[in-house]
Amino acid sequence: MDKIIPKIGIIIWNQGGRLSQAINLDALVKKFTKAKNVACCEIVEELWTTAFFDSLKNSAENKQVDRFLWIGRFTPYQMKYIKGPLAAAGLNPYLHEWMDLEDQGICLKETEPEIRAAKAATLIQMAIARTRLLEPLEPMELPASDAILIIGAGIAGLHAAESLSALGKRVYLVEKESGVGGKVALLSRFYPRICDPHCGLEFTLQKLGESDHVEFHTLSKVQALSGSPGNFMATVIKTPRFVSETKCNACGECLAVCPKEIPGLYPVSDNLKAIHPPIPMPFPPAFAIEREHCPPECRECEKICPAKAVDLNQMPSEEQIPIGAVLITTGWDLYPLSAVEEYGYGRFDNIISNLEMEQLLSSHGRRLTHPAKLSLSDLKEVGFIQCAGSRDERHLPYCSSVCCSATLKQILYFKELVPDASCYVFYQHIRTSGFDEDLYRKARELGNVTFVRERPAKVEHDNHQGKLNITVLDPLLDKKIHLNLDLLVLAGGMCPSGGSKETAQILNLPQNQYQFFESHLQCHPEESQRTGIYVGGSCREPMNVSQSIDSSHRSAMQALKYLEGTVRIEPTYPVVNKTKCDQCKRCMEECPFSSFVFDEKGFPTPDLARCRQCGNCMGICPLAVISLNNNTIKQLAVQIEAVNASFMGKNEPVILALLCENDAHKAARAAVDQGLPVPPNAIVIKVSCAGSVNNAIVADALSLGIDGILIAGCKDDQCHYIKGSQLVQKRSGDLSDKLKTMMIEPERVRFVNLEIRDAHKYVDVLNTYIKDLKGMGPNPFKI
Amino acid sequence: MPPRVDKEKCDGCKAEEETLCEQVCPGDLMTLGENKKAYCRQPRDCWDCMSCTKICPVGAIETRMPYQLGYHGAKLIPMMGTDNITWTCVDIHGNVERFRYKNRVEPE
Numbered sequence: 097m098d099k100i101i102p103k104i105g106i107i108i109w110n111q112g113g114r115l116s117q118a119i120n121l122d123a124l125v126k127k128f129t130k131a132k133n134v135a136c137c138e139i140v141e142e143l144w145t146t147a148f149f150d151s152l153k154n155s156a157e158n159k160q161v162d163r164f165l166w167i168g169r170f171t172p173y174q175m176k177y178i179k180g181p182l183a184a185a186g187l188n189p190y191l192h193e194w195m196d197l198e199d200q201g202i203c204l205k206e207t208e209p210e211i212r213a214a215k216a217a218t219l220i221q222m223a224i225a226r227t228r229l230l231e232p233l234e235p236m237e238l239p240a241s242d243a244i245l246i247i248g249a250g251i252a253g254l255h256a257a258e259s260l261s262a263l264g265k266r267v268y269l270v271e272k273e274s275g276v277g278g279k280v281a282l283l284s285r286f287y288p289r290i291c292d293p294h295c296g297l298e299f300t301l302q303k304l305g306e307s308d309h310v311e312f313h314t315l316s317k318v319q320a321l322s323g324s325p326g327n328f329m330a331t332v333i334k335t336p337r338f339v340s341e342t343k344c345n346a347c348g349e350c351l352a353v354c355p356k357e358i359p360g361l362y363p364v365s366d367n368l369k370a371i372h373p374p375i376p377m378p379f380p381p382a383f384a385i386e387r388e389h390c391p392p393e394c395r396e397c398e399k400i401c402p403a404k405a406v407d408l409n410q411m412p413s414e415e416q417i418p419i420g421a422v423l424i425t426t427g428w429d430l431y432p433l434s435a436v437e438e439y440g441y442g443r444f445d446n447i448i449s450n451l452e453m454e455q456l457l458s459s460h461g462r463r464l465t466h467p468a469k470l471s472l473s474d475l476k477e478v479g480f481i482q483c484a485g486s487r488d489e490r491h492l493p494y495c496s497s498v499c500c501s502a503t504l505k506q507i508l509y510f511k512e513l514v515p516d517a518s519c520y521v522f523y524q525h526i527r528t529s530g531f532d533e534d535l536y537r538k539a540r541e542l543g544n545v546t547f548v549r550e551r552p553a554k555v556e557h558d559n560h561q562g563k564l565n566i567t568v569l570d571p572l573l574d575k576k577i578h579l580n581l582d583l584l585v586l587a588g589g590m591c592p593s594g595g596s597k598e599t600a601q602i603l604n605l606p607q608n609q610y611q612f613f614e615s616h617l618q619c620h621p622e623e624s625q626r627t628g629i630y631v632g633g634s635c636r637e638p639m640n641v642s643q644s645i646d647s648s649h650r651s652a653m654q655a656l657k658y659l660e661g662t663v664r665i666e667p668t669y670p671v672v673n674k675t676k677c678d679q680c681k682r683c684m685e686e687c688p689f690s691s692f693v694f695d696e697k698g699f700p701t702p703d704l705a706r707c708r709q710c711g712n713c714m715g716i717c718p719l720a721v722i723s724l725n726n727n728t729i730k731q732l733a734v735q736i737e738a739v740n741a742s743f744m745g746k747n748e749p750v751i752l753a754l755l756c757e758n759d760a761h762k763a764a765r766a767a768v769d770q771g772l773p774v775p776p777n778a779i780v781i782k783v784s785c786a787g788s789v790n791n792a793i794v795a796d797a798l799s800l801g802i803d804g805i806l807i808a809g810c811k812d813d814q815c816h817y818i819k820g821s822q823l824v825q826k827r828s829g830d831l832s833d834k835l836k837t838m839m840i841e842p843e844r845v846r847f848v849n850l851e852i853r854d855a856h857k858y859v860d861v862l863n864t865y866i867k868d869l870k871g872m873g874p875n876p877f878k879i
Numbered sequence: 880m881p882p883r884v885d886k887e888k889c890d891g892c893k894a895e896e897e898t899l900c901e902q903v904c905p906g907d908l909m910t911l912g913e914n915k916k917a918y919c920r921q922p923r924d925c926w927d928c929m930s931c932t933k934i935c936p937v938g939a940i941e942t943r944m945p946y947q948l949g950y951h952g953a954k955l956i957p958m959m960g961t962d963n964i965t966w967t968c969v970d971i972h973g974n975v976e977r978f979r980y981k982n983r984v985e986p987e
Contacts (some may be wrong), residue, residue: 155934165930309960497941678899678902680892680898680899680902681892681893682892682893682903682935682936686893718899718934718935718936719934720961729961730961731963732961733960733961741937758972790961791959792959792961793960793961794959794961795959795965796960796961796963797959797960797961798965799979801964826937827937830888830937830938830939831938833938834938834958836958837941837954837956837967838956838958838967838977839969839975840968876975876977877965877977877979
């Protein structure tokens with residue numbers, strides 16, 4: 097390919113005289129018209145005229161100019177408005193460079209005019225150097241699937257599946273249990289309407305059953321996921337059900353002949369037969385056999401089945417499913433209450449978890465198959481202990497957020513069934529946020545519900561009466577109370593389900609300190625930090641039913657972009673220079689989104705669909721051979737080389753400020769806009785993330801005589817790209833240490849945290865730095 | 880004088896099979912120890928070429944000044960830029976000399 101000789105058209109937009117009042121634009125035009133690779137340099141007063149645009153189009157069409165450097169303050173909307181017509185005239189929209197002199201404090205009256213003029217000249221020189229290296233780019237479109245894999249067919253997964261299938265997307269629902277419904281199907285009622293969740297679930301299941309787009313994979317697990325967003329391939333393993341899903345019509349004849357009884361889900365649940373309807377919801381309707389419980393050689397169910405659906409020789413099967421995105425709705429588990437030893441769960445009878453209480457409540461009106469089991473109507477005194485495991489440093493440090501409302505709901509429903517029962521709630525704080533307060537109010541108004549603001553000091557079992565003796569200090573009465581209860585319900589906390597933990601491992605997803613899936617909760621709650629893999633529902637944080645349905649929908653909405661048949665890739669992605677890369681794989685290791693893969697020759701290369709283009713790889717690469725297109729290390733290097741470090745005069749230090757475009761740069765801009773006295777010493781370069789600053793760039797700047805390098809980004813835990821700030825702090829710290837051995841003050845490289853509205857802090861940071869640098873004296877490399 | 884590895888800083892190139900210093904050493908002298916930190920396994924064979932010092936991404940390697948160039952206390956420290964290298968030479972009297980070279984040239 098022939099080397100393109102750039103022909104830069106420099107347009108200085110005077111913005112109604114704002115720039116010409118501050119600096120002598122004519123002198124700049126005179127200086128740069130003759131500069132290398134500059135085709136023309138002009139000042140424009142009226143930008144938005146047809147005549148001016150026609151002249152631009154003309155020069156682009158005649159190939160007099162092949163790229164533009166725009167000087168002035170342009171809004172994103174204006175940039176779009178400029179790029180559009182010029183693209184129509186054949187100019188690639190990626191061949192524009194924008195430089196705002198005002199951002200750099202050129203119009204601040206406090207600064208001496210000579211300094212402003214010299215600074216403007218060096219800034220334009222830098223921008224020209226950068227513009228020279230722009231390349232024409234084209235966005236890419238990768239083919240993508242229109243199918244999604246939803247892991248976990250609980251209420252969050254089912255609702256998301258329903259909405260996605262209604263949009264015509266193919267949905268594969270993978271569930272490890274024999275039936276769908278998850279934890280919600282185990283509830284007897286849910287709030288706020290205190291209605292039966294099976295009603296809502298059946299309604300959703302009916303729609304899903306009718307849809308042509310939904311495929312259920314029960315008793316299945318995802319074993320592996322390969323490929324990239326838009327084109328994943330999931331390996332799903334199905335354990336045998338031993339009953340044909342197509343043939344079985346759930347007539348139940350097998351139940352009568354099956355000789356083996358097995359315990360239900362909880363001690364309070366009804367017993368099951370080895371062949372039984374799916375759990376928790378009988379959907380898909382086909383029964384399932386738990387073969388490990390079958391007596392040897394027993395074939396009773398096979399013999400009696402009128403539909404010939406039983407197949408006792410079924411083997412596990414494996415299926416490859418092509419999909420565009422993954423939605424994880426693996427939900428929660430109850431915290432193991434036997435770990436909360438002081439309440440005696442598992443040691444004494446009549447102590448149950450809140451989930452078991454749901455089972456008990458839903459047994460009402462049904463014949464109990466097991467006479468020794470608890471019967472609702474016999475319960476006269478029932479206690480509820482809140483925060484069993486939650487908000488406890490020894491167990492779950494967080495609040496599980498739903499247990500208060502859940503207990504109140506249970507009380508309301510229980511009292512409806514057994515009106516003369518007395519209830520006692522032992523709590524730390526009742527947390528019924530929002531409209532849930534209604535439940536609290538109703539429970540208090542019911543009568544015979546006592547709230548004790550302390551959790552029991554002692555729980556003992558009275559073997560004679562079969563009751564529980566509770567001792568608790570009531571802080572309001574300031575005395576010990578002794579109670580004799582029939583049943584104690586522990587409101588256990590929510591922790592990530594076993595399925596969540598397994599999925600995190602298989603898909604290599606980050607988890608937070610509580611083992612829930614990690615995500616940027618305020619800005620991108622749906623994201624799992626792995627592009628194309630989304631999380632919804634209570635596998636992300638404790639949620640109630642409506643919140644988890646909400647969240648799974650948000651995730652589904654985000655996942656849609658990988659289900660559209662194509663995925664559009666901005667061409668400003670990172671490129672690895674393979675002639676210089678020596679495969680150290682540090683980029684693979686440190687990419688916050690794990691988006692690097694090996695190419696066919698063993699070089700790391702970004703998976704473009706996964707990459708978020710933050711540029712951290714560019715900062716990380718020890719050899720500085722990874723660059724974002726049109727934001728290359730080379731471009732930064734020539735920009736720095738073009739700095740004339742003498743613009744401040746002899747005694748004033750010059751600072752190169754590399755600012756994260758998401759916040760630090762915005763803070764710097766706000767400082768100028770608010771008219772704060774921003775010292776002119778800093779030359780600002782906007783970077784995509786503080787983490788994209790390579791140490792080689794900093795070394796360049798130092799060796800060229802720039803006195804101080806300021807790198808600014810978000811606080812560690814606020815970075816949009818997760819760990820950009822952390823990485824750059826570590827690297828600049830390493831460089832500082834090297835400077836020390838070089839007999840150079842380590843403080844010549846400084847990292848600071850700047851938030852988006854830290855305009856005043858930015859000015860303070862600069863002033864302090866200037867003072868410190870003056871103390872150090874000029875950079876020893878300054879010529 | 881062989882390279883000295885700062886054990887606090889060395890991160891074993893994040894547990895990759897071959898660390899950068901291992902790849903670059905012309906004498907194949909650098910290797911990872913059991914503690915996942917790099918070290919020079921044959922100090923006597925080191926030529927003081929400083930390749931490892933230059934390439935270390937975390938600046939964990941220091942080459943002491945070879946005796947041909949100066950006595951104890953003198954040091955030579957490279958700092959790698961994008962297309963240049965900056966040397967700082969400190970002699971035994973504490974005099975500092977710095978020089979910068981372009982080490983990567985691209986066709987115009």
